[in-house]
Amino acid sequence: MSHPEDPPTSSNTIAGVSLIDDPDLRSFAGRELGEASRGVILVVEAARERPSTKVLEQAGFTVHATYDGVEGSQWLASMTFDAMVTDVVVGGLGGIELLRYAREHDADMPVLLMTGAPDVETAAAAVEHGAFQYLLKPFPNTRLVDAVEKAVRSCRAARAKSEALQALQELETVETSARVDRGRWDNALRTLWMAYQPIVLPSGKLYAYEALVRSEEPTMRGAGDLLDMAEALDGLTALGRTIRSRVGKFAAENAGRHYIFVNLHADDLLDDTLTSRDAPLAQVAPAVVLEITERAALHDIEEAKIKMAELRSMGFRIALDDLGAGYAGLTSFAHLRPEVVKLDMALVRDIDKDPVKRKLVKSVTEVSRDIGTLVVGEGVETEAERETLMGLGCHLLQGYLFGKPQKL
Incomplete structure (x- = not known):
């Protein structure tokens, strides 16, 4: 709060309504504290001349001043201060009441009480409510x-401590959450199982799962x-390997009867165990179609x-999943030349x-048809969608109309 300049005076004490002009205050204030250390102070004082306000402004503090305790409480509710200086006796709301109010709104902010007429009752109240200092005028x-x-030092130290404690609590919360997530993730891998959904020929005959x-x-x-969760915990490799292990057992038990379509994340292509000759799926590769989702961009098409060439040499076939769901699908289609493409459900829904x-x-x-690729219409739910897709030349169909995913 700005104030008109007051005429010089020789007084250098605060007592009642003394005016202040002390040329040594600025050097005194700055001898141990740098400019960055000055604080924002709320001053509530009864004297209309505001002597304390003038002293603190001259010393380089940013001061918000008022004569009225109620207005002071409004300042406290709307701003953060580094300290409050208040007379014990002040209009509207007394200094002790302001002290109580300050404690409720900002426990770290020091409150300095000033009085020219000390008494036991107010001194006891000051102690009870944690006044930082009780200044006796003059x-x-x-x-x-x-x-x-x-007071400013104390306030900043207290707030730094509070912030550090809060940061520590947040870190502990994050660490606890991470431990919980890791525990859930470990349980998910341990209890992982595969559901199998039929893929049929237009005639309805089972072709694959x-x-x-x-x-x-x-x-x-x-x-x-x-x-x-796998992406969050860097667990894609573990997830992919666990899936392939589970599917490998099922495919081995059903070898020669039906093809098995297995989803791969783009990161799975970076896992050397995928092309290992003793990997679970390698033993049944001719019966396995590896689905690469178009939603997950491939890191490097040439790589x-x-x-893909290595996988094909092992007997695997390649499918491009979710064609039409993203921007890279046609590029992947053209470069990878998959044996199978699966239309995204969004294209199939209500296609009729x-x-x-x-x-x-x-x-x-x-x-x-021209390049010898099979097309799967995925997400078929109605007879109308089925008839439309068959009429458009889809070779294979998949969806709830033919069966939901289930354990086999």
Whole structure:
């Protein structure tokens, strides 16, 4: 709060309504504290001349001043101060009441009480409510500045401690959360199982199963939750290996009867065990179709092509999943030349009612026919969708119309 300049006076003490002009105050205030250490002070004093306000402003503090205790409480509610200096007797709301109010709103802010008529009752109340200092008028200007400097130091130290404790608590919360997540993740891997959804020919005859990951961990029962946690905990490799191990056992038990479609995350292509000759799926590679989702961008198309060639040499076939769900699908389709493409569910849903979707799917089936790629219509739920996809040339169909994922 700015104030008109007051005429010079020789007084250098605060007692009642003394005016202040002390040329040594600035050097006194700065002898131990740098400019960055000055604080924001609330001053509530009865004297209209505001002597304490003038002393503190001259010493370099930022001061908000008022004569009224109620207004002072409003300042406390709306701003953060490094200290408050108040007369014990002040209009509207007394100094002791302000002290109580300050403690409720900011426990770290020091409160300095000033009085020219001390008594046992107010002194006891000051102690009870944690006043930082009880200044008896008259006192030298330098004593006020010194007391406020100490109060600012105390306040900043207390707030730094509070912030450090809060940061520590937040860190402990994060660490606890991480431990809980890790425990849940370990349980998810331990209880992981595979559900299998049928993929059929237009005639309805079973052609293959898609292996879909599930878990008994309550917070990660589905593939989406498992993948989210795997990415968060750097667990994609462990998840991929566990899935392939589970599917390998099922494929070995069903060898020669049906193809098995297995989803791969793009990061799985970086795992050397994928192409290991003694890997679980390697033993049944001719019966396995590896699905690469279009939603997860491949790190490097050329590197992916090399990896695909190696996988094909082992007997695997490659499918591009979710064609139409992202931006990279057609590029991946052109470069990787998959044996199978699976249309994204969004293209299949209500395709019988949407001519634009029909044109898009028709273009995919025509290109696929020319290059010898099978097209799977995924997410089929109605007979109308089934008939439309068959008419557009889809070779295979998958969805709730033919069966939900289940344990086999």
